[in-house]
Amino acid sequence: MYLLYGGKFTRTILVEMVMAEGGIEYEMREIDILDGEHRSGHFRSINPAGMVPAMVTPEGHTLHETPGICLYLAERHGLDQIVPAAGDGTRGPFLSGLFYLTSELEPTMKRYFYPHRYVLREEDIPGIRQQSFRSALKNILFLNRHLTDHGPYYLGDRFSLVDLNMTYWSTFLNEVEHALDPAPAVLECMKRVRNRPKLQPYFGRIERMKAEYAALQSRGTGVR
Ligand SMILES: N[C@@H](CCC(=O)N[C@@H](CS)C(=O)NCC(=O)O)C(=O)O
Incomplete structure (x- = not known):
């Protein structure tokens, strides 16, 4: 049995979606990142990098990334x-x-989610957030060009892990109204991915998590 460490407000859900696509069984071990549990001695003994998800294979190897x-x-x-x-x-x-x-979109999204880690002064946070949002959109426009020429999926008629990852990250850029309008082929691909019967419930969960996390942020809390 696989042991999957991660949980709410994290990309662990991408691993869960692959498990769902493949009908793979696993046990979930919830790590509360709001409470800083990913930095605890216990979790660092599993993943010294202090990030989720991490997964222990049936043979006992611990995987991350x-x-x-x-x-x-x-x-x-x-x-x-x-x-x-x-x-x-x-x-x-x-x-x-x-x-x-x-290597291009994910690090930009990390700056978008955790801008406070990239500034020396509190007042620079909104600027970093805005700049990372713009960079992420540039990445999305590149993908849009590829999908326009080769779509509807990144590999043509064939859904793959690329579409799943792209849809996951784009879902967060979508929270700014009309942000993805210049990328219609990306929007079309996202619609197809989100409508896959096995994935639909997970994208529902992502929307609920997004709303919950936004509410936390408006009260000044979140991952530090
Ligand atoms: N490169 C890693 C990044 C993992 C990562 O940043 N996970 C986030 C949650 S989505 C996390 O652990 N954040 C806590 C932190 O950075 O303190 C991966 O793709 O798995």
């Missing part, structure tokens, strides 16, 4: 439909898309 965990699960459980196998012609574009999201 969301895209790595998702790839691992898909490959181990033969989910070739969401991760093209080595040798498949779409494997190259798939890796480019996934690494683009991981």
